[in-house]
Amino acid sequence: MGIPVKLPAFEGPLDLLLHLIESNKIDIYDIPIVTITDQYMEYIRAMEKKDLNIMSEFLVMAATLLEIKAKMLLPAEVDEEGEEIDPRADLVERLLEYKLYKCMAEQLKGRQDEAGRSLYREADIPKEVATYTAPVDLDELLGDLTLVRLNEVFQAILRRTEDKIDPIRSKFGAIEKEEVSLEDKMAYVEEELMRHPRTSFRGILKASGKHGKMQVIVTFLAILELMKVGKLNVKQDDTFGEIYIEAGDALGTPVASAEQEE
Numbered sequence: 341m342g343i344p345v346k347l348p349a350f351e352g353p354l355d356l357l358l359h360l361i362e363s364n365k366i367d368i369y370d371i372p373i374v375t376i377t378d379q380y381m382e383y384i385r386a387m388e389k390k391d392l393n394i395m396s397e398f399l400v401m402a403a404t405l406l407e408i409k410a411k412m413l414l415p416a417e418v419d420e421e422g423e424e425i426d427p428r429a430d431l432v433e434r435l436l437e438y439k440l441y442k443c444m445a446e447q448l449k450g451r452q453d454e455a456g457r458s459l460y461r462e463a464d465i466p467k468e469v470a471t472y473t474a475p476v477d478l479d480e481l482l483g484d485l486t487l488v489r490l491n492e493v494f495q496a497i498l499r500r501t502e503d504k505i506d507p508i509r510s511k512f513g514a515i516e517k518e519e520v521s522l523e524d525k526m527a528y529v530e531e532e533l534m535r536h537p538r539t540s541f542r543g544i545l546k547a548s549g550k551h552g553k554m555q556v557i558v559t560f561l562a563i564l565e566l567m568k569v570g571k572l573n574v575k576q577d578d579t580f581g582e583i584y585i586e587a588g589d590a591l592g593t594p595v596a597s598a599e600q601e602e
Contacts, residue, residue, distance in 0.1 A: 353401030354438040356383060361435070368435060371428055373412055377405040404431070520554050525562040533572055533587040541583040 360379050361368055384402055411417075411427035419425050532544055545559060563585060566572045570590040576583050 353398050354435060355442075356380065356398070357401070357431075358435055358439060358442075368439075369432060371432065373405065373409050373428060377402075377409050380405055520558040522558055522561060522565070525558045526565055529559070529562050529566060529585075530571065530591065533585065533591055537587040539585055541585060544585070 357376065357380065360366075360376055360383075361371065364375070364379075366372065366376070381402060384398055408427045408431060416424040528548065529544060532539065532547060536543070541560070541563070544563075545556065548555070548559070563572065563574065566588075567574055570588045572588045572591065573586045574583060575586065
């Protein structure tokens with residue numbers, strides 16, 4: 341009992357030939373006609389077809405291969421230009437054309453499969469939106485508009501924008517806030533009293549070299565904080581007179597004696 345063999349199905353004789361060429365990795369422009377014919381005939385003998393019309397197509401191709409094989413054994417024919425005529429030329433041209441159509445069919449099938457996986461949503465625009473008509477006809481509004489006229493309108497808008505710019509305030513620079521630390525100012529006042537046990541509020545400001553409004557306020561706050569903890573004493577003989585500052589007992593021993601400012 342023989343072993344049943346399942347043969348691959350081909351769409352036609354050209355499909356079978358193309359399969360044999362690709363399986364054997366043969367150059368389609370240089371087909372070894374003897375080898376291909378033998379493999380083709382072997383497939384024909386093993387093939388079982390109920391449809392005689394299809395079977396007849398394979399037999400016609402088999403006859404064509406045998407004819408080409410016979411011509412390959414005979415001396416080569418020469419055309420009018422003196423070049424040898426290749427008996428395989430017509431077959432190669434048919435195979436190339438079939439391969440082209442086959443590739444195109446595969447691409448179309450791929451697109452069909454891709455389209456089958458796409459879903460489309462039906463239009464559900466409300467009737468009010470679908471029947472909406474713009475209150476202004478843009479075609480009529482822009483009918484006589486040219487690039488020159490559009491540039492004139494643009495320049496006019498720019499001039500209006502420039503007129504709104506304040507010529508003085510627009511040139512002002514950025515105002516930066518002066519950062520003054522109360523802790524740093526207290527430390528500075530302590531150091532100044534260590535060098536000058538008796539000085540004035542004006543003298544402390546003069547020694548720091550900073551006379552800004554924020555500097556005066558923070559320096560005054562630093563003196564009040566140090567006065568609370570007993571590190572300095574404040575004295576003012578007259579109303580709106582000079583404010584004198586003396587080192588307190590909690591400040592420590594001065595690093596050196598200094599002249600008292602009256």
